[in-house]
Amino acid sequence: MRGLTRAFAVVGKEMLVVLRRPSALATLVLGPVVILAVFGLSYIGQPPVRALLVVPANSGLPTDGRAYDLNQQGVLQIVGTRPTLASARQALASHTADIVVAAPDNAVQQLRSGKQVVIQVEYDTVNPYQSAVISRLAEPLAASVNEKIVAQIVAQTNGQSGASRTPDPNLVAAPTRAETRDLAPTEPKLIAFYGVAVLALIVQHLGLTLGALSMNADRRQGMLALLRVAPVGALELLTGKYVAFVVLTGAITSALVVLMTQAMQVPMLASISSVMSLLLLLILASVGLGLVLSLVTRSESQVIQLALLALLASVFFGGLAIDLSQFSPPLQVASQFLPVTEATRLGQDLFLRGAATEPWRFAALAAMAIGLTLVALLLLRRELMHRQ
Amino acid sequence: METRKADAPPAARMDRVTKDFNGVRALADVTFAVRRGALVGVIGPSGAGKTTAISLFTGNLVPTKGTVQTLGEEPLRLRRRTRERIGLMPQQFTLYPELTTAENVDFFASLFGMLAGRRRRRTRETLQLVDLWEARDRRAAKLSGGMQRRLQLACALVHQPELLILDEPTAGIDPLLRRSVWQELIRQREQGHTVVVTTQYVVDAEHCDLVALIANGRLLAFGPPGELRHMALGGDLVQVEIEGSWDGLDLEKLPGVRQLHRIVPGRFWVVADNAGQVTPEVVAAVSAAGVEMISVREYRPSFDEIFAALVHRDRDGDAASGAVAPAAFLMRS
8 A cells, every 4th residue: 555655656746747847748748749730731742743745746646645644643744745855855954844755756667667666764863762753654654655656557557458357556556454453441541651650659759758857857856865765666666657657648649549530530440449559558668768768878968869869760760751671681670679660560550451460569569568667677776776 | 761762772873984985085984873862963064074974874875984874774775664764855955846845745755655644634734844834835946945945854854754864954044944944853853853964054063962073074073062062172161361460370270170271461261171160269269369350251162163173173183182272273263
């Protein structure tokens, strides 16, 4: 009973200390909400690639850009045609087009004389992501131009022979077509996919910051000298801090989940209990990480630096900014030791698929939470026992 | 009751304790014991080693040499039950500025395992005691320096500790408040609690049952305040003023007189075992010598003077000559 009284004294104290600091409250409550809102409102996705086609005047090819449309709205936009490559290059240079696909001047004659026709594709970017997107679109665009050239040859050949049962030139030019289908239960949307990742990142940062700053404040205020004399143990202190921070972070997390699912229309297909289990494990692991950081550092500036480093590492190596598959295998393994990595994967599965496709990540997150708690307990015990 | 207390082991003691910090000696070979139920003042100037001494009692520091005991146990390994019997008020403000006055006291009461009902009652009692009940809903950060010190005192007192250790509770507060703090400490002592308190105000020694005078990490003297005066001067001091230029040698031969100091022509200091007993003898001797007496009175130097005299004696390393040096020092000053 007395142990519980001590632990709950710490719970109450920690909660009041957080709630009584308006600036901390603003950072903790409004900060995440603002970040999530800004993310949701400002993310417009990848703009469509603007393509400009070069159709020489005497080529006989359609000069209306719509004739070459690949039906990839939102991804590719054919902004028009030009008669010469030089004029198209000007558009490229002035950034009014992202890609130029040029049909040769005399494509039909070249083919008739048995020469291979070269369709020139040009773009101008130093952005690797944009380069990858444009390269991926270059091939079907060139194929579309190729299709029109072949169709024209077939049409001209038919006109010359006068045969009546020749197949449709468009069918000869494009004998197959592809149909794509996504088996996932929800439509892939960037807001939903990255929204869950941002939620995991915010929760980790909240828990980590609360844990890290609390222990540091106790040390800075000279409370440890009092706590060493008071009949309170490391386990009671840690229990009190965990309960307080889980309640505080849990309340903010719940508000964020409601905001995400109701205002941003992010689907949540899994049961509430599964999602709550995931978030609880994430909070425990994050608070534990924060407490460990605060116990291995000596000053507040050090702990803030480490918290920011953890945030940066989570953004870059947690799978939020860049997919982990794009990293080398050792870094992929290392990134699994960040709570946010496991939570992001699990969260995306639970919210968007309804079940975890990699259930082992639950065990990994639980192991992190338990391991970090034990390390924090040992470090706090050592700190309380430390004497000059 | 008194007999039992006298027989009981001391509430705290240090035996031949030396404490070094990175090669710098903070305490040197200090020995003293805190009797149960006593109000003990650890007095000395800033940087003397007072905080080091009490930090050894609380277990926040470990001695480099020597042994320390608090409530019969080694401070580093105090049991939980024993820690419940100790109250500590550190020198710096260590409370939570975001919590109110009452919440801070309640938090400390909880840390000491007090349950809700008793906690509420004790929080009220303690805050009333330190005159902070009216400010119970004010945040600690908004309190004045003096109120913060009183709040810290309340936090140290709330669980009614058997041994109360206070580091500079009167530092930086006004004289009226200082007086009220000392009244509270005396009240604690009267209730049977042991109080160890550090202060740099030497005059505070008069409130204490026992005083440990510390300077430069050395224990200059330890004992009741009255004995310290005696200890510093080698006895009681009787000041004699006469007309004329008598050498006063007859006074030195009187029984109970230890030494005689001529301050200026016509003025002497007589160091005696007991001023009350020797004064009539002095008057008679002066009269017998045919000298006209102007005045004779016991001279009671202030604790500041006593402290200065003891520091002077310690600095000169003149312990062997006992009272001569302090008396001479007083004479010069």
